[in-house]
Amino acid sequence: MAKPELIQAFNDQIREELNSSYVYLALSADLDGQNLTGAAAWFRKQAEEERGHAMRLYTFVNDIGGQVVLQALPQPASGVKTLKEAFTKALAHEKHVTASIHKLVKLSRQLDDIAAESFLKWFVDEQVEEEKNAAEILAKIEMTGASSGSQYMLDRDLGKKAGASAS
Numbered sequence: 001m002a003k004p005e006l007i008q009a010f011n012d013q014i015r016e017e018l019n020s021s022y023v024y025l026a027l028s029a030d031l032d033g034q035n036l037t038g039a040a041a042w043f044r045k046q047a048e049e050e051r052g053h054a055m056r057l058y059t060f061v062n063d064i065g066g067q068v069v070l071q072a073l074p075q076p077a078s079g080v081k082t083l084k085e086a087f088t089k090a091l092a093h094e095k096h097v098t099a100s101i102h103k104l105v106k107l108s109r110q111l112d113d114i115a116a117e118s119f120l121k122w123f124v125d126e127q128v129e130e131e132k133n134a135a136e137i138l139a140k141i142e143m144t145g146a147s148s149g150s151q152y153m154l155d156r157d158l159g160k161k162a163g164a165s166a167s
Helices: 004-032 039-061 081-110 114-144 148-162
Strands: none
Touching: 004 039, 004 081, 039 081, 039 114, 039 148, 081 114, 081 148, 114 148
């Protein structure tokens, strides 16, 4: 069985991933309220993906004989008014999650838990992709500006990425 401090750190990361899902769901709700349905669908898809990350961690904790202990989630901030604001928040949040994953990897190394470190490689790679995606979308938003036409096209493209139909 893994060391108790590692199990606690994994439980903390489960909370981080579930919180990420909650943050993205709040962003989706804000954007839906502004009829940015494509971006809202993109954030809902991200919320589902984050719940999947939490479950991946949940399963690993159980597999190594640990006890999953779910923790309270903070209420996510709401009230974003623009795509730029939403994706600026998303990128900052992904950087926070990356730092949390890196801290967990460092702890697994410190405790010489090779199985945990091996398991976490997927999350390290996933965070590179998550930050890249958010940064690329934010760059496109900054490049195209805030005109209604550019917002419409970005929203439509985000809806396509999410597998939704945005009109």
